[in-house]
Amino acid sequence: MNTATVEQRETKRDRGSFLASMRRERRRSPLSPGLAALLLAMAGCSGYDPGKLDIDRSIQAKSQSSRVDFIVLHYTSADNETSLRILSEGNVSSHYLITDHPRPRVYQLVDESRRAWHAGASSWYGRSGVNSGSIGVEVVNPGKRDETWSAYSPRQIATLATLLRDLISRHQVKPQNIVGHSDIAPQRKIDPGPLFPWKKLADEGIGRWYDEAAAQRYERDFQANGLPDAAWVQQELGRVGYEVPRSGLLDPATRNVIAAFQMRYRPELFDGMPDARTLAILKALP
Ligand SMILES: [Zn+2]
Structure with missing residues (x-):
C-alpha cells in the first residue's frame, strides 16, 4: 500500500472524528446557532485548497477490467543492440523485447497501462488500431533474409511462454486474441514468420488452435466434393478475425490474408492458394 493512501485515510478519519466530536459537544451544551454555523464552516474549510487534489483511492470499483484485449507478437529483423535502440529511441516501440542472448533478456520498454507503437494500421475482429488495446512483444530474430x-x-x-502466461492471466486475454503482426496487418506484414512455433505454444495452452480430427474430416470432404468458393473463404476468414475483402474473388488482397493464415496454421506452404488442407483447417478453427 502506498503512503498517499495511508495519509488520505488518516485525513479522512481525523476530519470525521472532529465533526463527530463537535456534534457530541453540541448535544451536551447547545451553542448559539450563529457560533455553531461558524465552527462548522471552519471545520469544513480547514486545510482545503481547491488547487491541490486530494483523491481518495481507498475504494476500488468492483466493475472493471483490463484495457488490454490483444497480445501481438513480432520479430525485430535486427540484432539485439539494433532492436533495443530502434524500439527505445525510434518512432516505433513495444512493451516487451526478448533478446536472443544464450540467456535471453526481457526488456520492458513501455508500461502496460500505456500505448506502445508496434502494430501500425491493423485490424482484428473488426477492431482497428490494435495498438490501443494491445500489448506488443518483440522477439529478436533476423526474419526473412x-x-x-x-x-x-x-x-x-x-x-x-512464461511472459505470455503472465500477461494472459493478468489481463484475461482470450486465446483468439493472441496474434501475430501478420494476422492483424496481412497486407503489409509477415512477422513473426513461418518458423514461429504457434503449434508448440498452443500445445502448452497459449493461443488458439484447431481440432486435427475435424480438419481431416473436412479435408476428405473437400477432396471428394470440391472446394468452397472465394466468398465462403472470405466469410470464414472474417469469422476467425481477419480483415478480408468481400469481393467474392480470389484477388491479391484475399490471397495475402490466406497466406497469413497459412503461415500461422499450415506453415509448410503459404502460397495464398486455398487448397483443401487450408480450407479444412479454416473450417475447423474455433
Ligand atoms: Zn511486427
Missing part, C-alpha cells in the same frame, strides 16, 4: 528464415531459440520461446 534471401528467402530464408531463422529459427527462434528454444530458450527464447520458453521465456516468451
Whole structure:
C-alpha cells in the first residue's frame, strides 16, 4: 500500500472524528446557532485548497477490467543492440523485447497501462488500431533474409511462454486474441514468420488452435466434393478475425490474408492458394 493512501485515510478519519466530536459537544451544551454555523464552516474549510487534489483511492470499483484485449507478437529483423535502440529511441516501440542472448533478456520498454507503437494500421475482429488495446512483444530474430528464415531459440520461446502466461492471466486475454503482426496487418506484414512455433505454444495452452480430427474430416470432404468458393473463404476468414475483402474473388488482397493464415496454421506452404488442407483447417478453427 502506498503512503498517499495511508495519509488520505488518516485525513479522512481525523476530519470525521472532529465533526463527530463537535456534534457530541453540541448535544451536551447547545451553542448559539450563529457560533455553531461558524465552527462548522471552519471545520469544513480547514486545510482545503481547491488547487491541490486530494483523491481518495481507498475504494476500488468492483466493475472493471483490463484495457488490454490483444497480445501481438513480432520479430525485430535486427540484432539485439539494433532492436533495443530502434524500439527505445525510434518512432516505433513495444512493451516487451526478448533478446536472443544464450540467456535471453526481457526488456520492458513501455508500461502496460500505456500505448506502445508496434502494430501500425491493423485490424482484428473488426477492431482497428490494435495498438490501443494491445500489448506488443518483440522477439529478436533476423526474419526473412534471401528467402530464408531463422529459427527462434528454444530458450527464447520458453521465456516468451512464461511472459505470455503472465500477461494472459493478468489481463484475461482470450486465446483468439493472441496474434501475430501478420494476422492483424496481412497486407503489409509477415512477422513473426513461418518458423514461429504457434503449434508448440498452443500445445502448452497459449493461443488458439484447431481440432486435427475435424480438419481431416473436412479435408476428405473437400477432396471428394470440391472446394468452397472465394466468398465462403472470405466469410470464414472474417469469422476467425481477419480483415478480408468481400469481393467474392480470389484477388491479391484475399490471397495475402490466406497466406497469413497459412503461415500461422499450415506453415509448410503459404502460397495464398486455398487448397483443401487450408480450407479444412479454416473450417475447423474455433
Ligand atoms: Zn511486427
